[in-house]
Amino acid sequence: MGKYILKRLGYMVIVFGVVSLLMYSLYNLIPTDPARAQLEPMKSTLKPAEYEQMYQELRSQMGLDAPLLVRYARWMGIVKDVDGTYSGLLQGEFGYSSFFKKDVVQVIVEPMKNTIFINIFSTILALAITIPLGIYCAVHKKSKFDSAVQVVTILGYSIPTYIIALIFIFFFCVVWQIFPIMGTKTAGMVYENGWQEFTDKLYHIALPVIVMTFGSLGGMTRYVRAAMIDSLGMDYIRTARAKGVKERIVIYSHAWRNALLPVITSIIGWFLSIFSGSVVIENTFSLNGMGKLYWQGLNNFDFELVLAIQMFYTVVSLIGMLIMDLSYGLVDPRVRVDK
Amino acid sequence: MSNENKKKGFFLTRWFKRWFGPRQEMSALEEEQLQSPIRTIIKNFTGKKLSMFGLIGFLAVFLLVLIAPNYLEMDLGYQDSTLSNIPPTMNMMKVPSELKGNVKKISPGTTFAIGVDNDGEVYSWGYTNVAGGEMAHIPEEVQNAHIVDIAAGYDHAVALDDQGELYVWGNTRLQQDMFSPEMRQAMMKGGDAWNIVQLEASNQFSAVVTADGNLYLWGNGNMADIKVRKSYQGRIKKVALTGFAYVVLLDDGTVAYAGYKDKDSVLAKLPAALEGKKVVDIAATSQNAAAVTEDGQVVVWGNTTKGEKDVPELSSKPIDIYGGRYHYTVLCENGDVFAWGDNTHGQSEIPASVNAGGDIVNVYAGFFQNYAITSTGDIKTWGLRGYLCGTDDLGRDILTRIVHGGLVTMTVGALAVLISTVIGIVLGGLAGYFGGAIDMVVMRIAEVVGGLPFIPFAMILSAVLGSRVDTTQRMYIIMVVLGVLSWPSICRLVRAQILAEREKEFVTAAKAMGVKEGVIVFKHILPNVISILLVSMTLDFATCMLTESTLSYLGFGIPLPTPTWGNMLTGANNSIIIQQYWWRWVFPAAICGFCTICINLIGDGLRDAIDPKSAER
Numbered sequence: 001m002g003k004y005i006l007k008r009l010g011y012m013v014i015v016f017g018v019v020s021l022l023m024y025s026l027y028n029l030i031p032t033d034p035a036r037a038q039l040e041p042m043k044s045t046l047k048p049a050e051y052e053q054m055y056q057e058l059r060s061q062m063g064l065d066a067p068l069l070v071r072y073a074r075w076m077g078i079v080k081d082v083d084g085t086y087s088g089l090l091q092g093e094f095g096y097s098s099f100f101k102k103d104v105v106q107v108i109v110e111p112m113k114n115t116i117f118i119n120i121f122s123t124i125l126a127l128a129i130t131i132p133l134g135i136y137c138a139v140h141k142k143s144k145f146d147s148a149v150q151v152v153t154i155l156g157y158s159i160p161t162y163i164i165a166l167i168f169i170f171f172f173c174v175v176w177q178i179f180p181i182m183g184t185k186t187a188g189m190v191y192e193n194g195w196q197e198f199t200d201k202l203y204h205i206a207l208p209v210i211v212m213t214f215g216s217l218g219g220m221t222r223y224v225r226a227a228m229i230d231s232l233g234m235d236y237i238r239t240a241r242a243k244g245v246k247e248r249i250v251i252y253s254h255a256w257r258n259a260l261l262p263v264i265t266s267i268i269g270w271f272l273s274i275f276s277g278s279v280v281i282e283n284t285f286s287l288n289g290m291g292k293l294y295w296q297g298l299n300n301f302d303f304e305l306v307l308a309i310q311m312f313y314t315v316v317s318l319i320g321m322l323i324m325d326l327s328y329g330l331v332d333p334r335v336r337v338d339k
Numbered sequence: 340m341s342n343e344n345k346k347k348g349f350f351l352t353r354w355f356k357r358w359f360g361p362r363q364e365m366s367a368l369e370e371e372q373l374q375s376p377i378r379t380i381i382k383n384f385t386g387k388k389l390s391m392f393g394l395i396g397f398l399a400v401f402l403l404v405l406i407a408p409n410y411l412e413m414d415l416g417y418q419d420s421t422l423s424n425i426p427p428t429m430n431m432m433k434v435p436s437e438l439k440g441n442v443k444k445i446s447p448g449t450t451f452a453i454g455v456d457n458d459g460e461v462y463s464w465g466y467t468n469v470a471g472g473e474m475a476h477i478p479e480e481v482q483n484a485h486i487v488d489i490a491a492g493y494d495h496a497v498a499l500d501d502q503g504e505l506y507v508w509g510n511t512r513l514q515q516d517m518f519s520p521e522m523r524q525a526m527m528k529g530g531d532a533w534n535i536v537q538l539e540a541s542n543q544f545s546a547v548v549t550a551d552g553n554l555y556l557w558g559n560g561n562m563a564d565i566k567v568r569k570s571y572q573g574r575i576k577k578v579a580l581t582g583f584a585y586v587v588l589l590d591d592g593t594v595a596y597a598g599y600k601d602k603d604s605v606l607a608k609l610p611a612a613l614e615g616k617k618v619v620d621i622a623a624t625s626q627n628a629a630a631v632t633e634d635g636q637v638v639v640w641g642n643t644t645k646g647e648k649d650v651p652e653l654s655s656k657p658i659d660i661y662g663g664r665y666h667y668t669v670l671c672e673n674g675d676v677f678a679w680g681d682n683t684h685g686q687s688e689i690p691a692s693v694n695a696g697g698d699i700v701n702v703y704a705g706f707f708q709n710y711a712i713t714s715t716g717d718i719k720t721w722g723l724r725g726y727l728c729g730t731d732d733l734g735r736d737i738l739t740r741i742v743h744g745g746l747v748t749m750t751v752g753a754l755a756v757l758i759s760t761v762i763g764i765v766l767g768g769l770a771g772y773f774g775g776a777i778d779m780v781v782m783r784i785a786e787v788v789g790g791l792p793f794i795p796f797a798m799i800l801s802a803v804l805g806s807r808v809d810t811t812q813r814m815y816i817i818m819v820v821l822g823v824l825s826w827p828s829i830c831r832l833v834r835a836q837i838l839a840e841r842e843k844e845f846v847t848a849a850k851a852m853g854v855k856e857g858v859i860v861f862k863h864i865l866p867n868v869i870s871i872l873l874v875s876m877t878l879d880f881a882t883c884m885l886t887e888s889t890l891s892y893l894g895f896g897i898p899l900p901t902p903t904w905g906n907m908l909t910g911a912n913n914s915i916i917i918q919q920y921w922w923r924w925v926f927p928a929a930i931c932g933f934c935t936i937c938i939n940l941i942g943d944g945l946r947d948a949i950d951p952k953s954a955e956r
Contacts, residue, residue: 015783015786015787018787019787019791023799026799026800026803027803029803029804151389154936154939154940154943155932155936157939158881158885158932158935158936158938158939159932159935159936160885160888160889160892160905160931160932160935161889162889162892162908162912163908163928163931163932165912166908166911166912166917166924166928167928169912169914169917170917170918170921173914173917174914174917174918181913181914279794279795279798279893280794280889280892280893283893283912284912285912291795294795294798295798295893298798298799298802298895299894306799309795310795310796310799313791313795313796314791317791321786
């Protein structure tokens with residue numbers, strides 16, 4: 001097991017290297033010149049020759065003249081930067097956001113908290129609804145309720161999230177006026193205690209969470225249902241029933257545990273997709289989250305920030321894949337990952 | 340299936356029966372004998388009502404976006420502030436029945452019109468809630484007075500009663516109801532000094548011409564030239580208002596620009612064709628003016644962008660000319676009516692019935708509408724009837740944008756699926772058949788690509804690659820990005836299928852016969868997995884359409900003004916649009932959702948039809 005994890009970790013490092021190199025060179029396709037941008041305000045006060053000399057100096061100072069691979073290695077923190085120190089991703093230096101005029105790490109903290117806060121709620125909520133619903137539908141296959149759920153879930157995964165968001169805003173914010181439309185806190189509100197702050201935040205993220213949950217209901221319910229039907233059709237279920245095992249135990253112990261394997265795969269894949277899915281939700285609801293930050297960064301050509309977030313996404317997805325493979329072994333003893 | 344069962348009835352009814360009617364029960368043997376696998380699949384598919392609903396729904400949308408763009412032409416640069424945010428209506432020219440046969444005057448405004456009958460009663464119709472003014476709220480004193488003349492402007496209306504009193508309603512926030520001091524003096528004087536012969540209204544300003552040849556203008560003078568040079572006063576016979584200026588017809592039959600902004604106005608440069616000619620009538624559109632000379636010639640000058648200068652061949656001498664926002668309408672001596680200029684809303688396309696009788700006595704044209712009164716009092720109308728799905732913030736027809744946008748969205752989706760399928764088949768085929776190192780490498784690549792968060796990555800690619808290219812190239816880039824990012828699932832599917840197929844006897848046989856390996860993969864094995872591929876292509880088509888529209892919604896897909904179902908919804912996430920301008924998001928969202936639902940229904944149905952095991956689920 002330990003050897004397998006080590007092997008996977010080594011593989012992850014390689015993939016991360018390849019992806020980061022790809023992304024880095026992708027960004028270098030963009031015709032920007034930070035040295036010129038920094039000198040531009042002084043251009044009118046300098047003579048052309050002076051300007052040119054300063055420009056060249058600044059370029060070498062910023063290390064812009066080095067080949068792509070060297071610059072990449074500096075950015076990663078594998079080789080020494082121009083100033084002779086190691087300052088790259090590996091040292092925790094994620095760069096400087098030109099849009100927010102702050103270090104990327106500082107920019108990311110608050111949105112990251114918000115995103116995780118929202119995603120935890122919506123994930124728990126979605127799992128709490130889809131798994132029982134999927135099991136129920138599988139057990140009562142072809143009943144009226146099941147058919148209705150089937151139709152609703154097709155709607156759920158066919159309609160894009162932003163349209164679901166618009167419809168929900170229309171009903172919850174405009175017609176019934178239950179929830180606020182955007183933001184993460186009541187404007188100008190001074191909190192008396194932490195609990196009040198927490199509930200206010202909950203109140204504001206309620207609608208995004210509902211939309212996110214609703215958007216992911218469709219695919220997940222169908223997945224759980226299909227896996228359950230498959231495992232309910234197995235011979236051991238018939239045997240268990242023939243032995244007179246209680247139906248509840250047949251369903252939850254015999255069938256569900258065997259249906260869990262495919263479900264785990266999609267739960268983790270879907271957990272990751274929530275990070276990217278939140279770009280849409282956070283934009284629609286103007287939530288200060290990672291997705292919104294990413295969108296802002298891209299729109300304002302703040303590429304160091306975008307690159308850092310992209311690396312975060314990549315790491316999350318790589319770790320997710322590792323956890324997925326490892327959890328196979330935990331859930332299903334038949335799968336031996338270290339083989 | 341017996342012979343007499345075949346070819347009974349019209350083919351459509353037969354199809355309909357086959358799809359929706361009760362299914363014929365056949366014994367297992369009979370079914371086995373009669374049906375090839377393809378026929379079984381078709382039968383299974385057509386037997387399910389939900390999948391057929393999906394197929395018919397999708398075909399309907401598909402045909403709509405394929406055929407309708409030919410009829411609903413779209414000008415990408417088109418915008419018209421006077422037509423922004425109009426809700427769905429088709430009643431803009433529905434004249435109230437009380438007015439029929441009793442018309443004194445009709446004055447069309449932007450999306451509404453007002454009319455007055457011979458009894459002095461005022462009516463309004465169309466979409467009357469214009470730019471903060473409700474035109475349908477006719478003030479009480481207007482209702483009580485005996486109105487003799489009316490004029491409708493961009494967002495206000497003016498009425499004149501038989502006592503010489505002027506009433507203004509609608510939007511009055513920009514001084515539309517502030518009469519100038521000279522006017523007040525003239526009103527006090529009375530008599531010929533306030534005997535109004537012409538009443539006109541335009542873009543937030545209005546004008547009256549009195550019997551003694553004086554012109555008075557009032558209203559919003561911030562943009563418009565509403566001052567009159569003293570030298571012209573007392574000689575003015577008629578005025579024609581453009582959007583921001585006016586021209587006058589003097590009593591000696593010459594035309595003049597009487598305002599103060601004559602230095603930089605193209606309207607002030609009178610055309611040579613008018614020199615030495617006597618003008619009988621003038622009219623103006625929003626940008627230019629036209630004059631009819633005594634010898635029946637129509638001369639247009641000013642900025643002409645919509646073909647206002649292309650005067651058609653007239654059948655006889657024109658006597659009256661009327662100007663809309665971008666078109667002119669003339670009434671000739673013999674009762675024929677001609678119109679030219681912009682025809683976006685059909686305002687210069689005269690219906691055949693108008694010129695058939697030759698008995699048109701009066702024409703009222705303005706903005707986008709035309710009303711012709713026959714000698715029997717009948718009202719014939721042509722021009723802007725309304726919008727089936729409303730308009731957006733730039734005054735563009737939502738329906739037109741939906742059908743054009745659908746074409747873009749579907750093309751992008753289809754080509755992206757094609758690209759991803761080709762990559763998936765080739766790589767999956769290679770990995771599955773050859774295995775070993777190739778398999779290892781391909782599957783690792785697939786894992787990396789599949790593991791990338793889709794939307795953020797597509798956003799980056801689109802932002803990086805799309806920043807230097809035009810719209811068409813950007814469209815191709817989006818297709819390629821979607822295709823290149825979504826192949827891993829197809830690759831995995833093909834690989835798994837081929838792994839199962841390659842051990843079968845027919846492959847061994849082919850190998851024994853010395854068939855090349857490439858041929859075995861793509862000609863012998865692939866046809867066996869094509870049906871499953873079809874299912875995944877259908878489902879991927881829906882996904883690609885969704886992704887494209889999501890990207891466009893976020894602003895990283897196809898850029899405006901090219902419409903797609905996604906970017907039509909950009910900016911719709913605020914409460915004002917969601918509540919007040921509901922048609923701007925409901926229609927694109929509805930058709931986009933409906934289309935993807937239909938495609939998913941087809942895909943699900945196909946999967947059930949192909950794989951009977953999955954149908955049991």
